[in-house]
Amino acid sequence: MTLPIASVPNGTVTSAKGFSAGGVFAGIKTPGPDKKDLGIIYSEQPCAVAGTFSQNTIISSTVVLDQERVGTDKTVHAVVVNSGCANTAVGEQGMIDAKEMTKLAAEHLGVSEEQTLVSSTGVIGVEIPMALMREFIPQIEVTADTHGGNEFAKAILTTDKRTKEIAVSFDVDGVTHTVGGVSKGSGMIHPNMATMLAYVATDAKVDSAFLQSTLSEAVKLSFNQIDVDGDQSTNDTVLLMANGEAGGSEISGGDEASETFAEAVRQVCEFLAIEIARDGEGATKLIEVTVDGAASDDDALLASRSCAASMLVKTAVYGRDPNWGRIFMAVGKAEIKLDEAKIDCYVNDIQIVAEGKGISYNVQSVVSALGGDEVRLRVALNIGDGYGRAWGCDLTEEYVVFNSAYTT
Amino acid sequence: MTLPIASVPNGTVTSAKGFSAGGVFAGIKTPGPDKKDLGIIYSEQPCAVAGTFSQNTIISSTVVLDQERVGTDKTVHAVVVNSGCANTAVGEQGMIDAKEMTKLAAEHLGVSEEQTLVSSTGVIGVEIPMALMREFIPQIEVTADTHGGNEFAKAILTTDKRTKEIAVSFDVDGVTHTVGGVSKGSGMIHPNMATMLAYVATDAKVDSAFLQSTLSEAVKLSFNQIDVDGDQSTNDTVLLMANGEAGGSEISGGDEASETFAEAVRQVCEFLAIEIARDGEGATKLIEVTVDGAASDDDALLASRSCAASMLVKTAVYGRDPNWGRIFMAVGKAEIKLDEAKIDCYVNDIQIVAEGKGISYNVQSVVSALGGDEVRLRVALNIGDGYGRAWGCDLTEEYVVFNSAYTT
Numbered sequence: 117m118t119l120p121i122a123s124v125p126n127g128t129v130t131s132a133k134g135f136s137a138g139g140v141f142a143g144i145k146t147p148g149p150d151k152k153d154l155g156i157i158y159s160e161q162p163c164a165v166a167g168t169f170s171q172n173t174i175i176s177s178t179v180v181l182d183q184e185r186v187g188t189d190k191t192v193h194a195v196v197v198n199s200g201c202a203n204t205a206v207g208e209q210g211m212i213d214a215k216e217m218t219k220l221a222a223e224h225l226g227v228s229e230e231q232t233l234v235s236s237t238g239v240i241g242v243e244i245p246m247a248l249m250r251e252f253i254p255q256i257e258v259t260a261d262t263h264g265g266n267e268f269a270k271a272i273l274t275t276d277k278r279t280k281e282i283a284v285s286f287d288v289d290g291v292t293h294t295v296g297g298v299s300k301g302s303g304m305i306h307p308n309m310a311t312m313l314a315y316v317a318t319d320a321k322v323d324s325a326f327l328q329s330t331l332s333e334a335v336k337l338s339f340n341q342i343d344v345d346g347d348q349s350t351n352d353t354v355l356l357m358a359n360g361e362a363g364g365s366e367i368s369g370g371d372e373a374s375e376t377f378a379e380a381v382r383q384v385c386e387f388l389a390i391e392i393a394r395d396g397e398g399a400t401k402l403i404e405v406t407v408d409g410a411a412s413d414d415d416a417l418l419a420s421r422s423c424a425a426s427m428l429v430k431t432a433v434y435g436r437d438p439n440w441g442r443i444f445m446a447v448g449k450a451e452i453k454l455d456e457a458k459i460d461c462y463v464n465d466i467q468i469v470a471e472g473k474g475i476s477y478n479v480q481s482v483v484s485a486l487g488g489d490e491v492r493l494r495v496a497l498n499i500g501d502g503y504g505r506a507w508g509c510d511l512t513e514e515y516v517v518f519n520s521a522y523t524t
Numbered sequence: 525m526t527l528p529i530a531s532v533p534n535g536t537v538t539s540a541k542g543f544s545a546g547g548v549f550a551g552i553k554t555p556g557p558d559k560k561d562l563g564i565i566y567s568e569q570p571c572a573v574a575g576t577f578s579q580n581t582i583i584s585s586t587v588v589l590d591q592e593r594v595g596t597d598k599t600v601h602a603v604v605v606n607s608g609c610a611n612t613a614v615g616e617q618g619m620i621d622a623k624e625m626t627k628l629a630a631e632h633l634g635v636s637e638e639q640t641l642v643s644s645t646g647v648i649g650v651e652i653p654m655a656l657m658r659e660f661i662p663q664i665e666v667t668a669d670t671h672g673g674n675e676f677a678k679a680i681l682t683t684d685k686r687t688k689e690i691a692v693s694f695d696v697d698g699v700t701h702t703v704g705g706v707s708k709g710s711g712m713i714h715p716n717m718a719t720m721l722a723y724v725a726t727d728a729k730v731d732s733a734f735l736q737s738t739l740s741e742a743v744k745l746s747f748n749q750i751d752v753d754g755d756q757s758t759n760d761t762v763l764l765m766a767n768g769e770a771g772g773s774e775i776s777g778g779d780e781a782s783e784t785f786a787e788a789v790r791q792v793c794e795f796l797a798i799e800i801a802r803d804g805e806g807a808t809k810l811i812e813v814t815v816d817g818a819a820s821d822d823d824a825l826l827a828s829r830s831c832a833a834s835m836l837v838k839t840a841v842y843g844r845d846p847n848w849g850r851i852f853m854a855v856g857k858a859e860i861k862l863d864e865a866k867i868d869c870y871v872n873d874i875q876i877v878a879e880g881k882g883i884s885y886n887v888q889s890v891v892s893a894l895g896g897d898e899v900r901l902r903v904a905l906n907i908g909d910g911y912g913r914a915w916g917c918d919l920t921e922e923y924v925v926f927n928s929a930y931t932t
Contacts, residue, residue, distance in 0.1 A: 174856030174864055205852050207865065207881045240849025241882045345835040350853055427753040427835075428927060435928025441648025444613050445758055448582030456582055457615065473615045474649045512928075513921040519836060520843025520920075 127283025128265030139271030155271030398514030410502030535691025536673030547679030563679030709800030818910030
């Protein structure tokens with residue numbers, strides 16, 4: 117059982133006590149109204165820290181550096197993030213620049229370099245313009261209010277259409293604990309691959325091993341279940357920082373407060389992940405795929421993600437085509453246990469397949485359902501209790517235009 | 525070593541002795557000039573037969589039936605194929621109709637039902653219009669000439685833009701052996717997923733176990749290395765039939781004739797696979813990705829396929845964008861062994877990356893290379909002798925239009 121969890125109005129990464137943030141425009145990206153490309157999240161108190169990172173064999177030096185500085189018994193004070201340049205595939209200069217960015221941020225904030233993390237997102241194969249970093253990192257003002265969190269949320273965007281921010285809170289023995297977060301998703305500067313970045317900050321005091329297991333489980337059910345285009349960035353990073361400023365007892369698993377904390381982190385991650393899927397390049401709608409009645413939760417997670425990632429499901433939803441043959445194909449290619457003759461399918465709540473075969477449904481109602489901003493596909497396998505969800509977006513001409521627009 | 529292998533002019537599936545074929549328009553697809561949707565390949569002599577089939581958990585009844593009838597010590601005389609309807613996800617009716625199709629073809633040809641195979645391609649979830657099958661299967665005239673092979677090649681197309689046909693021949697001790705084949709790739713009728721079908725026929729006399737191992741190896745290097753949209757059909761089928769009509773000695777492995785036969789089959793499969801990639805939905809060009817210097821051939825096959833299947837590589841090639849960061853991302857997400865600092869990349873023969881970093885190349889020459897009908901990407905990993913190739917096509921707005929055009 118968990119305690120009640122409440123949404124925090126205008127919640128962001130600074131909603132948790134003791135966290136401040138800010139962002140500036142350094143000139144890495146092309147200028148634009150209210151554009152930022154460099155930001156910092158800071159906590160005066162040292163934070164226990166957990167992280168999950170890209171599984172790509174080729175990763176940014178920033179990811180290598182963060183992996184060294186994140187872990188049990190390590191603490192951090194800050195993370196500095198730039199957008200517009202990925203600091204990836206630039207040889208040895210990558211690590212030199214990543215380290216200097218943390219040094220510049222640490223000196224600016226008066227903390228140690230080893231307790232400062234760094235992320236970059238943007239074009240691969242181009243060195244970070246360090247002259248801009250040296251000039252602008254010292255100019256980043258961090259504030260503990262919503263404004264500070266919002267400035268940071270802007271600073272990490274590439275061509276995302278909007279910021280992605282949330283916070284939730286729960287009370288344990290009269291002490292309010294808050295979990296806030298920001299993320300960015302799919303975009304490009306010079307047409308390029310996107311990076312998924314997310315930062316979650318809490319004022320709960322959390323045991324570092326429990327912090328990592330909580331984050332890993334939440335990421336498994338959220339960020340690892342979204343798909344825009346099947347491609348995996350070299351820079352993907354999710355960080356969870358806990359500074360203990362709420363003043364409550366340590367959260368280390370095995371009780372109601374811990375379960376509530378894990379649920380709050382999951383909710384924040386799920387919201388931030390869904391917002392990334394919704395804001396995918398060229399997307400006009402969010403697709404939520406639920407698979408239930410699977411042999412296991414893992415099977416349901418695999419099948420739902422296969423469906424959310426299928427180009428033919430994405431284009432069918434875009435075209436408002438209740439083409440359940442493509443859903444069958446996508447579930448089947450996940451190579452999970454299933455019995456074709458037991459499968460039911462629904463679009464929103466309208467059943468279109470019963471026991472493996474199409475039924476006579478009102479086509480226009482399904483076409484209308486597929487025309488909304490959010491489309492819910494449900495595949496009931498009816499062979500067990502396994503349950504999983506995944507989120508994607510539709511695939512439109514705009515995605516192709518976006519990613520093939522080369523301008524030399 | 526292999527013996528010389530020659531191309532057969534106007535080669536097709538009937539180029540091998542003793543095979544005849546034909547096709548008719550039965551009315552499953554919408555009518556059009558010279559359109560066919562139902563065809564047969566036939567051999568009077570019984571054929572040893574090998575097959576590879578879709579790995580999707582949900583497969584057509586035609587695939588289930590063919591799997592039962594293909595194998596060591598089994599022989600077949602014919603395969604009947606319709607386009608326009610996949611005979612998939614239609615419940616128990618699927619197998620009833622698949623069997624009846626083979627019965628109709630067997631009666632028409634005067635062979636046994638158990639020695640007749642069947643494939644279907646088209647919309648999922650719709651039953652085969654058996655009234656049309658009963659009327660038109662008996663009307664299919666099979667002929668042993670190029671015309672017959674060409675009619676069959678037309679009959680299996682969905683929205684492929686052209687037929688895919690080839691034959692090669694080689695002499696063993698003065699006896700000419702021929703291997704001919706046809707395939708079809710990505711298309712739709714009512715917007716739907718594509719099916720990959722290929723039929724290879726040879727007049728060589730081949731031991732059935734050697735026939736299967738030859739086909740499996742050839743498919744691994746050809747059909748399994750192409751990608752249009754990452755989705756895997758429920759009906760994918762490749763069949764290899766050998767009727768021994770050339771009159772040569774049995775080919776059973778371990779000698780020059782066997783190696784030559786395997787090489788001829790590989791060449792036919794590679795040609796047919798490349799033609800499918802080139803003719804992918806909405807494609808404007810063929811992309812060939814070569815990975816060499818890998819730790820193993822399997823690593824090279826995986827990495828080349830990951831690259832050929834990446835939506836961001838496909839859109840970059842479409843946009844003539846020499847964006848090697850996307851190539852790095854795609855190679856890295858294959859999770860093979862590599863050393864980033866040793867990677868070289870080439871577009872056609874122009875080097876753009878040396879030792880993991882971008883070099884100063886003439887941009888316009890690369891943009892021009894990317895503008896051709898065929899683009900060759902090469903990734904040299906420089907850590908071993910592993911070699912592999914894969915083929916894809918670019919991703920264009922047309923693919924999205926094609927697959928989202930719902931018209932009710």
